[in-house]
Amino acid sequence: MRKDRSFDEMRHVSFEKNVNIHADGSCLVKFGNTHVLCTATIDEKVPHWLKNSGKGWVTAEYGMLPGSTNTRIDREAVRGKQTGRTQEIQRLIGRSLRSIVDLKKLEERQIKIDCDVIQADGGTRTASISGGFVSLYLAIEKLKQNYNISAPIIKNYIGAVSTGIVDGKAILDLDYNEDSAAEVDANFVMSDSNDISEIQVTGEEYFFNDHQFNSLFALAKNGIKKIIEAQKEALG
Numbered sequence: 001m002r003k004d005r006s007f008d009e010m011r012h013v014s015f016e017k018n019v020n021i022h023a024d025g026s027c028l029v030k031f032g033n034t035h036v037l038c039t040a041t042i043d044e045k046v047p048h049w050l051k052n053s054g055k056g057w058v059t060a061e062y063g064m065l066p067g068s069t070n071t072r073i074d075r076e077a078v079r080g081k082q083t084g085r086t087q088e089i090q091r092l093i094g095r096s097l098r099s100i101v102d103l104k105k106l107e108e109r110q111i112k113i114d115c116d117v118i119q120a121d122g123g124t125r126t127a128s129i130s131g132g133f134v135s136l137y138l139a140i141e142k143l144k145q146n147y148n149i150s151a152p153i154i155k156n157y158i159g160a161v162s163t164g165i166v167d168g169k170a171i172l173d174l175d176y177n178e179d180s181a182a183e184v185d186a187n188f189v190m191s192d193s194n195d196i197s198e199i200q201v202t203g204e205e206y207f208f209n210d211h212q213f214n215s216l217f218a219l220a221k222n223g224i225k226k227i228i229e230a231q232k233e234a235l236g
Contacts, residue, residue: 002178007171010161010223015134015234024111025138027234029131032175033121038131040139043110056106058136060093060113062086062128068120089125090115092198096129096189097136099197100156105149111139122176126160126187130227133158137235156191159227163188163216165208170215172223184208188220192228 005011011032020026023039046057063086066072076082093115101111113136115128140153164174164182174182183206189197201213 002171007169008219008222010173010226011175013130013227013230015131015231017134017138017234023135023139024142025135025140027131027134027138029127029134031123031127031130031173033119034117034123034127034175035119036124036127036131037116037118038128038135039114040132040135041112041114042139042143043112046108046110050108052108054108055103056101056108057103057110058094058098058101058106058113059110060090060097060115060128060132062090062093062115062117062125064117064120064124068117089128092125092187092189092200093128093132096158096160096197097132099189100133100154100158100191101136101140102151102153102155105151105153106140109143111136120176122174122179123162126162126189129158129160129189130231134231134234137231156193156195157228157231158189158191158197159224159231160187160189161220161223161227162186163219163223165206165212165216170212170219172219184212184216186213186216186220188217188224190221190224192225194221 014030016028019028020039024042025040027038029036113132117124162174163186165184166182184203186201
């Protein structure tokens with residue numbers, strides 16, 4: 001048994017919006033002891049390969065601050081390159097957030113989402129996607145207001161959560177210790193209409209069957225439902 005909650009419970013989830021006065025949209029998201037600052041910036045030009053396409057773009061950057069874990073992490077800018085993990089996570093965040101944006105209605109603008117992990121205790125990528133959505137939503141609302149745009153640009157809400165199998169049991173929203181001990185590690189990204197953007201499932205020197213996968217999937221759907229409810233409450 002988990003010491004602080006049942007197998008199908010989320011950690012406490014919160015979204016604090018407008019925490020940065022300079023960003024077009026910002027959110028401090030907390031999944032338990034995992035805290036991520038997400039900011040959104042509107043750029044009035046797109047990457048060169050989208051020029052004259054009539055479509056916009058949403059991209060993301062992700063990083064862990066030096067004091068975010070129990071041992072100090074060097075800034076990747078100091079090292080001179082990003083790790084493979086960082087690149088993989090920021091691509092995941094970008095793909096997830098693009099999936100719920102009508103890029104044609106965004107027109108030739110780019111929105112950059114920056115996700116900086118202040119404190120890590122498992123699930124930083126799923127917290128980044130969920131908080132990144134809130135900052136993206138706020139930036140698009142600001143854009144619509146400034147340019148008198150009435151057409152909807154965001155198609156759906158989106159959230160993400162981790163699940164895993166620990167000691168043969170499927171559990172929801174893993175913290176660091178659980179993630180380190182997991183036999184199977186899974187991340188789900190889904191919209192409020194139950195459409196799937198992405199599923200990442202890996203057996204850690206362990207095979208899993210369809211029954212176990214379905215258990216993970218069911219936990220994720222319920223967890224993401226609660227995340228999206230919290231997003232909607234934060235956004236009013």
